[in-house]
Amino acid sequence: MCACFHVSQGLNFAPGGPFVLSPVVSSSEANPLSLQDQRFVLFSGKGGVGKTVISSAYALSCARRGERTLLMELNVKDKVSSFFGSSSVGSDIVEVEDNLFAVNVTPDAALEEYGLMILKVKLIYKAVFENRIxxxxxxxxxxxxxxxxxxxxxxxxxxxxxxxxxxxxxxVVDAPATGHGLFFLQIPSVITGFISSGHMYEEAKRIQDLLQDPAKTALNLVTLPEEMPVNETLMMRDELQERMGLATTSIIANGVYPPLFSQEQYDWIDEARDAVAPDSELLGGFLDAASFRGQRVDLQNEYLERLENEVDLPLYYVPYHFTDRVTFPVISKIADQLAAQISGEQEPTALSAQ
Ligand SMILES: Nc1ncnc2c1ncn2[C@@H]1O[C@H](COP(=O)(O)OP(=O)(O)OP(=O)(O)O)[C@@H](O)[C@H]1O
Ligand SMILES: [Mg+2]
Incomplete structure (x- = not known):
């Protein structure tokens, strides 16, 4: 029997109709800054939950608003170029869309830039930093x-x-996944905890101050509506706050399955399954598939409800897009879906899952 219970906020299941999202949950009232206000925006979360997809889509939505936007991958196998159909993104900044630029930072390139900033002359940089010892x-x-x-x-x-x-x-920074992400964000506070003066202290302190400033920095966690990613999201939010004094700005539930049918229709499907299945293998198969989909939605909604209950932050929803490969049209659609919710439009935004 398909219970199909409804997530109270954010998701509004229109009977038999498209997937309808309310733009911003009421908890955003506790946090007056929406995700469009800050200059420095990071996305982290469990491995594989869609951090790169969401960072890319969010960055595109900013660029479309007319903001000159830099999307940063951090020393990973570049995926951004496949999302934007551009040539591969390396350690030089390249334009991938109007107003949208991307870079894949490597520590070596960052060290070289930093060394050159201090030493000014490339030959001296080479002599110092490329010295084997x-x-x-x-x-x-x-x-x-x-x-x-x-x-x-x-x-x-x-x-x-x-x-x-x-x-x-x-x-916009596509930050490392949870464990490494915590370490990554903790580095400045570890340094300022160990040393109290000097160039390195000053650098770390400036970064720490920026990260801790909610008017300038937005730290967002991406999750799937599943048990382990939701557990990790809640754990990361707590650790960021307790260990580093960093407040999470928002949570993005990615890969949300839109319901296909209303509760009434699911009830009918369950009844019809019992009546029809023995007589018709084909129709029985369709009804089983519909029922399975309902159960899948039920399960995810338990995790979405848990997020809504345990997180006093804006929660944005991105549907699962059925495609074999995420390319520009999907990123573009997710950009619009995020923008509609982040802008806080009062009218619910109807979103189809495809
Ligand atoms: N909303 C979505 N709909 C459909 N597919 C998605 C969606 N979000 C992400 N994906 C797919 O899920 C996979 C993982 O996405 P992505 O690479 O963004 O995750 P990640 O969190 O950055 O992973 P990693 O931790 O490895 O960096 C990709 O293959 C992507 O195509
Ligand atoms: Mg990634």
């Missing part, structure tokens, strides 16, 4: 790679042009 010493410092990549993200988030204006309206 110095470079193997640098590689042995735990956390240095993360600090370099976070430092580069910080640099772009605060980068100003000669006329004093910010170079980027938005810097």
């Amino acid at each position: 110095i470079s193997s010493f640098l590689r042995s410092i735990p956390g240095l790679n993360d600090l370099l990549m976070l430092g580069k993200a910080y640099f772009h988030a605060t980068e100003v042009a000669t006329d004093g204006s910010y170079v980027w309206d938005k810097v």
